[in-house]
Amino acid sequence: MTTTAQTIDGKQIAKELRSELAEEVIEFIQNNSVVPCLAAVLVGEDPASEVYVRNKRRACEHVGIESQLHRLAADTSQDDLLKRIAKLNKDEKVHGILVQLPLPPQIDSDQVLLAISPAKDVDAFHPMNVGRLLQGNPRFLPCTPHGVLHLLKRTGIETAGKHAVVVGRSDIVGKPLAILLSAKSPSGNATVTLCHSRTADLASHTRQADILIAAIGIPEFITAGMVKPGATVIDVGVNRTDAGLVGDVAFDEVAQVAGHITPVPGGVGPMTIAMLLLNTLEAARALER
Ligand code: L34
Secondary structure (H helix, E strand, O other): OOOOOEEOOHHHHHHHHHHHHHHHHHHHHHHHOOOOEEEEEEEOOOHHHHHHHHHHHHHHHHHOOEEEEEEEOOOOOHHHHHHHHHHHHHOOOOOEEEEOOOOOOOOOHHHHHHHOOHHHEOOOOOHHHHHHHHOOOOOOOOHHHHHHHHHHHHOOOOOOOOEEEEEOOOOOOHHHHHHHHHOOOOOOOOEEEEEOOOOOOHHHHHOOOOEEEEOOOOOOOEOHHHOOOOOEEEEOOOEEEOOEEEOOEOHHHHOOOOOEEOOOOOOHHHHHHHHHHHHHHHHHHHHHO
């Protein structure tokens, strides 16, 4: 017997979120006579980063958030990048700062993320914001993990008491998602298994998942045999291949087994961007208070 999973439409959910945010932005501007402003810093010309930053700026425009693009050459020195960040930290017009990753090899990313004012750190990558998240008192939720939680919520998928299996332990997705899903909070309370490249017998873990999160960056890595029938499968992968953009999940076959599944594109990606807008508005609210 084959079933077909319900596709979770991240593009549509992000759109709904943006129209809610647009109203909140109008209200914010009326109350504060200030327009929320995001400064995006793009170093070099990574083609994927170009696309993501363009999508982020377009989304800002849609909801009435101002955006600045700070373009720096691929051979920019660490010092020059840190100087630019220091300037943005001081600029009262700027509420959110985003330094698009990955950065070129001559740059020490940890030092860069450490230099961003935590109050403007709308990615929530600064160690202080990571620490607050770990301790259950987040200032901002990191955009991609928050986007995933929001997709689950809007789809009516309960996390409490469920077994969530996260595949991938990156600082920007897997690690924070594992923390959020296991947190004592309405979007958490799941039992979490965090798997990675050194996990033995990975499929034995993924097959236990009520909620399976694929965030390893390997095209179509999760196959039908790794999925429990009826599971919710969230695909965080955005892999650029000769065949185009593909996720970490073999969509067609997994959709025959899963209960719910996110597509790539049109799943988690648009949600990441919607959450960035939310964080920028939150940053503006906190800074203008
Ligand atoms: N600092 N660096 C920083 N913050 C982030 O939150 C990110 N990330 C990741 C890469 N580096 C970062 C993103 O923004 C990944 N990411 C991201 C953002 C948007 C999309 C995908 C990844 C996105 O818009 N995805 C579309 C397809 C776009 C395309 O055609 O490539 C989608 O529908 O999935």
